[in-house]
Amino acid sequence: MIFEILTIFPSMFSSPLEEGMVGKARDRGLIQVRVHNIRDFTEDKHHMTDDRPFGGGEGMVMKPEPIVAALRAIEGSGPAARSILLTPQGRLFDQDIARRLSLLSRLVLICGRYEGVDERVAQYFTDDQISIGDYVLTGGELGAMVIVDAVARLIPGVLGNEGSALEDSFSRPVLEHPQYTRPRDFEGMGVPPVLLCGNHETIRRWRRGQALRRTRTRRPDLFARLELSPEDRRLLEENGDG
Ligand code: 4GO
Numbered sequence: 001m002i003f004e005i006l007t008i009f010p011s012m013f014s015s016p017l018e019e020g021m022v023g024k025a026r027d028r029g030l031i032q033v034r035v036h037n038i039r040d041f042t043e044d045k046h047h048m049t050d051d052r053p054f055g056g057g058e059g060m061v062m063k064p065e066p067i068v069a070a071l072r073a074i075e076g077s078g079p080a081a082r083s084i085l086l087t088p089q090g091r092l093f094d095q096d097i098a099r100r101l102s103l104l105s106r107l108v109l110i111c112g113r114y115e116g117v118d119e120r121v122a123q124y125f126t127d128d129q130i131s132i133g134d135y136v137l138t139g140g141e142l143g144a145m146v147i148v149d150a151v152a153r154l155i156p157g158v159l160g161n162e163g164s165a166l167e168d169s170f171s172r173p174v175l176e177h178p179q180y181t182r183p184r185d186f187e188g189m190g191v192p193p194v195l196l197c198g199n200h201e202t203i204r205r206w207r208r209g210q211a212l213r214r215t216r217t218r219r220p221d222l223f224a225r226l227e228l229s230p231e232d233r234r235l236l237e238e239n240g241d242g
Helices: 020-027 064-075 095-101 119-125 141-152 200-218 220-224 230-237
Strands: 002-007 032-037 082-092 106-111 128-131
Touching (some): 002 064, 002 141, 020 141, 032 064, 064 106, 082 119, 082 141, 095 141, 128 141, 200 220, 200 230
Parallel strands (some): 002 032, 002 106, 082 106, 082 128
16 A cells, blocks of 8 residues: 655654554565655745635645645555645544555645635545544644554554454444553552453453443443344443452
């Protein structure tokens, strides 16, 4: 999968996408991340990427020409691509969108700055507008990194999970169960004894119960959409101590 990123701050992407599993996936050629500086596509002598808003008002707006020139320059440099603008006005990014995007061969992520991007870019030159959450950032760059990370880890081989049945589109999201590692006693705080019992079936049931409980208390919105099995209902009725 190829990620093409359009930004006026390309250096923001160096370290975050060079570390960890995403960095390893790039080294192994499973993904490519190509970062393009929008400023390189300006044609005026001051290399301006922004201008004052028509109609007046605060701040600056990103000009359409350099962004569209960048889109056109990369168009033929790979397979058909889906272009996405990061904006608080977009549809909310979630695991299902990440899963769908992970099936594509090329993704273009356009990062705005200032007060935003000229609306004609959104209207005529992008396939989609995505928001990573209901808050405002100083630019789309962090959102683009979030999308690259969430999508890359779903590509077969990136996490070592050659099979991709791990996260299918039908299972409703449940919060993860709690995790523990050594030491068994950390400053007087122990580990749930069930995790030390060695019975995989008992442990599986305890984890499922914990996951369901957590989802019920912390994310009632997700819990309401779960389709509970008879076993799930039993696990929720138990006291939860295993
Ligand atoms: C995206 C972009 C928030 C998001 C952004 C988000 N803020 N919630 N800021 O995904 C226009 C200029 C958009 C700065 C950009």
